[in-house]
Amino acid sequence: MFIAADASSISVSPGWRRAPIGLVDAVAAYPVALIGDVTARMGMMTSVIRPQNGLPRFAGTVLPVLTRDGDNLAIHRGLDEAAPGDVLVVDAHAETNRAVFGDILGEVCVVRGVRGVVIDGATRDVDELERLGLPVFARAVNPAGPSKAGPGVVGAPVAVGNVVCRAGDAIVADRDGIVVLPAAALEEVLERLSAQDAFENGLRARIRGGDAVDGG
Numbered sequence: 001m002f003i004a005a006d007a008s009s010i011s012v013s014p015g016w017r018r019a020p021i022g023l024v025d026a027v028a029a030y031p032v033a034l035i036g037d038v039t040a041r042m043g044m045m046t047s048v049i050r051p052q053n054g055l056p057r058f059a060g061t062v063l064p065v066l067t068r069d070g071d072n073l074a075i076h077r078g079l080d081e082a083a084p085g086d087v088l089v090v091d092a093h094a095e096t097n098r099a100v101f102g103d104i105l106g107e108v109c110v111v112r113g114v115r116g117v118v119i120d121g122a123t124r125d126v127d128e129l130e131r132l133g134l135p136v137f138a139r140a141v142n143p144a145g146p147s148k149a150g151p152g153v154v155g156a157p158v159a160v161g162n163v164v165c166r167a168g169d170a171i172v173a174d175r176d177g178i179v180v181l182p183a184a185a186l187e188e189v190l191e192r193l194s195a196q197d198a199f200e201n202g203l204r205a206r207i208r209g210g211d212a213v214d215g216g
Contacts, residue, residue, distance in 0.1 A: 013155030019183035028059030045161030058116030070098030074152020084113025091158035092121025103128035
């Protein structure tokens with residue numbers, strides 16, 4: 001960690017397998033809404049987890065962190081495990097009276113190649129994070145900073161926005177929201193997306209051509 005703090009209260013799960021980033025990016029070429037359509041609307045986060053700066057799009061693999069309410073020591077320790085293409089996904093127990101993320105941690109994310117941040121809790125320093133080019137989704141913004149005492153967990157499954165997020169899962173976000181996909185499902189999801197996109201593009205062409213269509 002770049003801070004001088006005792007992180008012995010933070011447990012770290014053994015190494016995990018990340019979804020192939022090329023496959024994640026191929027899925028992320030489609031809108032989150034369409035991804036949800038072909039996955040029975042499963043894995044879609046609650047809408048209260050919203051973009052908190054002007055950077056609403058990202059895709060990558062889940063780096064899960066569980067924090068104590070209003071404490072971010074586990075995030076500091078978790079970023080030691082970050083790899084390029086990761087997305088930091090933090091279960092902060094939906095606590096919004098203390099921000100657990102800000103621009104200093106954002107600097108660490110950028111250096112380590114983290115593509116985005118999702119927090120079931122609060123962030124701060126939103127203007128600085130936007131200038132860094134780091135997309136941040138969270139439940140709220142609050143200027144009050146965190147403690148750094150722990151405990152916490154890095155790498156174990158977390159519940160964020162009503163979705164269980166496992167290390168190495170794929171996560172995709174756009175202005176509509178966030179969807180999380182198991183790594184093992186990506187190839188099948190990509191096939192479904194291609195077929196559904198072709199169908200909908202054909203439907204749009206018929207509408208623009210003045211043909212009658214069923215549904216809406």
